[in-house]
Amino acid sequence: MRSANQKLAMFRWSACRAFAIAVAMLALGAVQNAAALPAFARQTDQNCVSCHAGGQFPELTPYGRLFKLTGYTIGERAVPFSLMGVWSYAKVADTSKSDSPATDFQKHATPIFATGSLFVAGKITDNIGVFSQTTYDNYASQSTNTDGLPSGDFKGHSQADNMDLRIADRFIDANGDLIIGASLNNNPSVSDVWNSAAAWMQYVPVPSPSSHQFIDGTTPFPGFGSGGNIAGLNLYAYWNQAVYAEIGTYRTANRAFSLFSAGIADADKTKLRGSGNPYWRFTLTHEWGPHNVMVGTSGMVAHIYDAGSDTSDPDNLGKIRNSGIDGQYQYLLDPHTITVQVAYMRQKQDYSANTMAAAAPPYFLADGVTEVPAPRSSDTTNVLRAKISYIYHAKYGGSLGLFNRTGTSNTLNQTSGYDSNGQITSGDPLDTGITSTRVNGNLTGNPATRGWTTEAFWIPLQYIRVGAQFTAYSKFNGATGNYDGFGRNAKDNNSLFLYLWAAY
Amino acid sequence: MNRPRLIFFVGIALGLVACANPERSRTLNDPSVAPKAMAMQVCSACHGVTGNSISPNFPHLAGQTPEYLVSQLTNFRKHSRSDPAGFEYMWGLSRHLTDEQVKGLAAYFSAQKRVATRVVTSRDQVAAGEAIFKSGVPDKNIPGCFACHGDHGQGNGQTPRLAGQHADYLQKQLMVFQRTDERPEGAIMKVIAHDLTENNMKDVAEYLQSLASN
Numbered sequence: 001m002r003s004a005n006q007k008l009a010m011f012r013w014s015a016c017r018a019f020a021i022a023v024a025m026l027a028l029g030a031v032q033n034a035a036a037l038p039a040f041a042r043q044t045d046q047n048c049v050s051c052h053a054g055g056q057f058p059e060l061t062p063y064g065r066l067f068k069l070t071g072y073t074i075g076e077r078a079v080p081f082s083l084m085g086v087w088s089y090a091k092v093a094d095t096s097k098s099d100s101p102a103t104d105f106q107k108h109a110t111p112i113f114a115t116g117s118l119f120v121a122g123k124i125t126d127n128i129g130v131f132s133q134t135t136y137d138n139y140a141s142q143s144t145n146t147d148g149l150p151s152g153d154f155k156g157h158s159q160a161d162n163m164d165l166r167i168a169d170r171f172i173d174a175n176g177d178l179i180i181g182a183s184l185n186n187n188p189s190v191s192d193v194w195n196s197a198a199a200w201m202q203y204v205p206v207p208s209p210s211s212h213q214f215i216d217g218t219t220p221f222p223g224f225g226s227g228g229n230i231a232g233l234n235l236y237a238y239w240n241q242a243v244y245a246e247i248g249t250y251r252t253a254n255r256a257f258s259l260f261s262a263g264i265a266d267a268d269k270t271k272l273r274g275s276g277n278p279y280w281r282f283t284l285t286h287e288w289g290p291h292n293v294m295v296g297t298s299g300m301v302a303h304i305y306d307a308g309s310d311t312s313d314p315d316n317l318g319k320i321r322n323s324g325i326d327g328q329y330q331y332l333l334d335p336h337t338i339t340v341q342v343a344y345m346r347q348k349q350d351y352s353a354n355t356m357a358a359a360a361p362p363y364f365l366a367d368g369v370t371e372v373p374a375p376r377s378s379d380t381t382n383v384l385r386a387k388i389s390y391i392y393h394a395k396y397g398g399s400l401g402l403f404n405r406t407g408t409s410n411t412l413n414q415t416s417g418y419d420s421n422g423q424i425t426s427g428d429p430l431d432t433g434i435t436s437t438r439v440n441g442n443l444t445g446n447p448a449t450r451g452w453t454t455e456a457f458w459i460p461l462q463y464i465r466v467g468a469q470f471t472a473y474s475k476f477n478g479a480t481g482n483y484d485g486f487g488r489n490a491k492d493n494n495s496l497f498l499y500l501w502a503a504y
Numbered sequence: 505m506n507r508p509r510l511i512f513f514v515g516i517a518l519g520l521v522a523c524a525n526p527e528r529s530r531t532l533n534d535p536s537v538a539p540k541a542m543a544m545q546v547c548s549a550c551h552g553v554t555g556n557s558i559s560p561n562f563p564h565l566a567g568q569t570p571e572y573l574v575s576q577l578t579n580f581r582k583h584s585r586s587d588p589a590g591f592e593y594m595w596g597l598s599r600h601l602t603d604e605q606v607k608g609l610a611a612y613f614s615a616q617k618r619v620a621t622r623v624v625t626s627r628d629q630v631a632a633g634e635a636i637f638k639s640g641v642p643d644k645n646i647p648g649c650f651a652c653h654g655d656h657g658q659g660n661g662q663t664p665r666l667a668g669q670h671a672d673y674l675q676k677q678l679m680v681f682q683r684t685d686e687r688p689e690g691a692i693m694k695v696i697a698h699d700l701t702e703n704n705m706k707d708v709a710e711y712l713q714s715l716a717s718n
Contacts, residue, residue, distance in 0.1 A: 044532075045596025062559070066549045074546055076533040076600065126529045170528060172544045174553050287558050290672075333561060333672065334588065 038082035038463060038503045039121040040067070044075035048462040053330055054337030054391030055459050057503070058200055061332060062241075062292055065193035069179050069238055071168035072122060072129025080122035080130075084503040086205050088114045090212040094492035097438070099426050103150050104439045106139070107209035111498075113138055114207030117161060127169055133161035134262070139208040154209075159263025160229060160253075162190045162199065179238040186253055186260035187228035188279050191236070191246065194294050196326035196341040197281075198223035201385065204467065204499055213440075215497040216453040216471045220405035222345030222383045224279075225320030226250065226302035230270050231257035232279060246281040250302065271311050273303035290333035299323040306352050315353035322347050337391040343384075350378045351412070362434045363417025372411045372445075381407035381447055394459060401453040409446040409478070416441030416485035424485040436485050443485040446478030451490070463504065469497040533600035539608025546597065547609065555613040556621075560670035561589070566616035572664040573610035577601065579689055587686040589676065618668045625671075625710045633711025636704055644699040649708065657715050667715040674709035 041048060044067075049055045051064030060068065067074050089111045098104040120132040140157035142150045168181030183191040190199040198221060206217035234248025252272050253260035261269050283296030300322045309316035324345035331338040351359075359375040382405065389399035416436035418424055424443075428435045436443075451474055457467035476490035477483040483490060529537045530545045544553060547565075551557045555566030565573065579585035580594040581601060601609075637657070640648040652663045659665030666674065678700065680686055681693040697705075 041596075045599055047592035050593050063549050070530060070545070074530045074532070074549075075596070076531060123531075126526075126531055169525075170530075170545055172548060172553060177548075177553070290559055290561065332559065334676070 039078065039080050039119055040072065042078040043072075043122050049394045053195075053332060053339055054389075054397060055394035055462055056337075056389070056391055056397060056457070056465070059195040059339060060193055061330070062287055066179075068193050069168060069181065069236070070170050071127055071166045071181055072131060073126060073168065075123060077123050080120050082119040082121060082503055084117040084119065084501070086114045086116075086207065087500040088112055088207045088212065089498040090207070090209075090215055091496045092211060092214060092492075093494040094488075097486060097488045097492060099438050100149075102152070103210065105211040106142075106150075108211040110211075112207065112209065115205055128165070128167045130166070131162070131164045133163065134158055135161040135205075137208050157263065160186060160260055162187055162228070163260055164190050166191070177240050181236055183232075183234045183236065183248070185232055185234065186230060186257075188224040188226060188230075188232065188250065188300050189281070189298065190228070191234050191248075192281060192298075194283065194296065194326070194328050195339070196294075196296075196328045196343045197298070198343075198345070199228075201341060201343060201387070204469070204497075204501065212495075212497065214471060214473070214493040214495040216401065216455070216469050219403045219451065219453065219471060220383045220385070220449050221403075222324050222326070222343040222385055224300050224302070224322050225347050225349060226272070226277070226300060226304060227270055229253055229261040229264055230272060231260045234279065236281075241287065242285055244281070244283040244285065244296075246279075248279045249275055250277040250279060250300075251275040267308040271305040271309075273305070273311075273317055277302045291329070291331055293327070293329045295325070295327045297323070297325045306355055309352075309354070313354070315357075318352040318355065319350040320347060335393040337394070337397075338389070340386075340388045342386045345383045347381045347383075348378060349380075355412075359412050361411040361414050361417065362419075363411070363414055364420055364422070366418050366422060368418055368420050368422030372414065372417060375412035376408065376410045379408050379410050379413070379447075381405060394462070396458055398456045399454070401455075403452070404450045405447055407447040409444060411445045413447065414442055414445040416443045426486070438484055438486045439488060441484035441486070442477040443483060444478035448475050448478045449473065450475040463502060465499075465501045467499050467501070469499075471495050471497070532597060535602045535605070537605070539605050540612055542605065543609055543612045547613075550593065551613070554619070555616040556619045557670070560672035562593075563673045564618060564669055565613035567618040567668075568614055568665050569659040569661060569663070570607075570610040570614040571661045572659060573613060574606055575662055575689060577606045577609065581606075584689065585687050587677070587680040587684065589673070590686075620668060623671070623713055625714050629707050629710045630714050633707035633709065636708045637711055641699070641704065646696060646699060657712050666712045669712055671706070671709040671713035674712055675705045678705040678709070
């Protein structure tokens with residue numbers, strides 16, 4: 001077992017190494033500007049701003065959207081590999097209200113090399129192209145000491161990330177324009193071309209260490225309850241660059257589709273019932289002068305087995321229904337880029353019969369006598385998110401985002417509460433068998449979380465972004481104050497997040 | 505996935521590949537792809553199917569002189585035109601075009617009709633721009649644009665058509681000529697634009713944008 005000094009020395013060494021690599025990449029980039037382009041840029045030999053609004057990947061321009069909808073096939077076949085790395089630093093406002101700050105805020109205020117991704121992306125034939133991302137998480141897991149506590153030694157792990165194989169054709173002349181295609185993908189809405197879609201609105205990857213658990217990427221996003229790493233086949237059509245429709249269905253990413261969940265243990269994979277888990281998307285779009293706007297709606301019905309459960313038992317099956325509306329506005333006229341996105345998603349989740357049978361919250365009301373109400377068999381959440389951003393000369397940018405999640409209260413979701421002595425403890429000193437969770441606990445059983453994020457970023461080279469984000473909470477896990485039962489307030493989770501994001 | 509289903513999906517994929525039609529190719533390094541197919545499948549994304557672009561980031565190509573279009577595509581291809589609007593988008597797309605494809609693209613877009621679009625302009629600005637276009641700025645010895653670009657801004661051979669072009673694009677190109685050497689093929693414009701003020705550029709650009717299609 002390492003001493004605290006040894007651990008500190010290792011942390012410092014890791015931090016120094018991470019920044020040395022980052023600086024080396026910057027220096028390398030400075031002398032290889034023309035050659036250092038990711039796979040799609042090599043395919044078209046165009047600048048990033050051609051496809052990404054103000055250069056802020058991944059948000060697409062109208063041309064970038066057409067590039068994707070036509071199957072990533074514009075240009076010529078090129079070396080289809082790219083690499084991406086994220087270095088980060090996160091600092092949480094209050095780390096004192098914790099039983100174990102080293103566990104609850106791993107790598108706090110410490111620069112780290114967080115993740116790296118390998119992309120296989122590009123044109124395959126005249127009609128077929130691919131975007132495939134595999135991500136290495138440098139902090140995927142942590143070993144434990146003999147006393148059961150985390151050792152501080154992290155292990156990296158790679159797994160399938162966003163993947164999208166598509167085939168498309170375009171019928172266009174002076175009288176009309178019709179793009180049709182099919183996308184085989186592993187994440188509902190990864191096939192989408194608007195940045196208000198669930199898979200794309202969160203635009204900085206979230207590092208795993210728990211010091212990063214409150215940064216913007218972890219705040220409520222209007223996503224789909226099924227999550228990713230499943231297998232879907234979607235058909236789409238875009239008519240006259242005005243009307244877009246997409247329908248698809250998803251299934252478990254196993255057997256022939258195992259690549260879509262590669263690197264994930266079978267017990268951890270999302271298991272869907274059959275192939276009847278429909279997804280739909282419909283948008284109206286318009287472009288005039290330097291402006292373009294989209295309004296749209298999307299939804300999905302997913303029949304999901306409880307995590308790690310026996311899929312032959314129908315009582316392990318739950319259902320999640322998502323329906324949402326979203327919109328996006330872009331003003332693109334050099335040197336200015338302004339984008340506005342708004343998305344709202346409603347989710348209704350019906351829990352499985354076995355979840356409800358096993359659901360017996362151990363908690364009491366504050367009197368220590370009255371048990372909390374019985375769990376509800378379904379929950380509804382509503383997530384609203386809006387973001388406005390401005391970029392000057394595709395180099396300097398900033399954004400302001402707001403998020404607000406509301407929903408039904410359910411004692412099933414309580415992870416903190418009173419024991420039979422009217423106490424809230426995480427250590428259970430009176431041996432009641434009832435414990436609560438500090439920092440992440442939810443005393444109310446309500447998911448309400450609200451706040452805002454502001455960001456400033458700099459794009460010194462077109463494939464490097466340096467950013468500083470600050471996320472502030474006015475409500476977390478259903479309460480403004482004492483949300484975990486241990487006196488932790490929403491604002492204690494306010495987080496500063498710095499990152500360097502580079503792609504080659 | 506059972507074998508019949510896998511065969512079904514592979515069969516569909518192969519069938520769709522087999523259906524790939526060179527008339528709808530988006531490949532840019534294949535000499536056999538017809539210029540019109542390129543214009544439809546690729547160029548139209550920014551310049552419009554008929555060369556009438558929506559965004560002022562991208563110039564209208566409809567009715568442009570074929571000689572000018574050939575010269576610009578050639579300059580993009582050999583990287584001698586290096587203004588941002590050019591190299592960010594056009595260096596890559598033009599890098600492996602053949603001379604025949606360049607000529608074909610120029611012929612296609614020059615044959616299209618410029619469609620007038622409604623734009624909001626200031627009458628005073630247009631009037632001031634018209635004066636510059638027709639008479640130049642005499643006290644700075646700047647000649648009227650019409651002398652080379654034609655009475656109606658219709659262009660002439662290597663001298664481009666300006667009529668109906670996006671004002672924002674025209675103004676930015678005048679800045680490029682005045683302040684950089686990024687368009688050496690237009691060196692004469694560096695001399696002419698040398699003493700133009702930003703307001704001069706805005707005025708003449710607004711006037712040219714307002715010219716009806718012809």
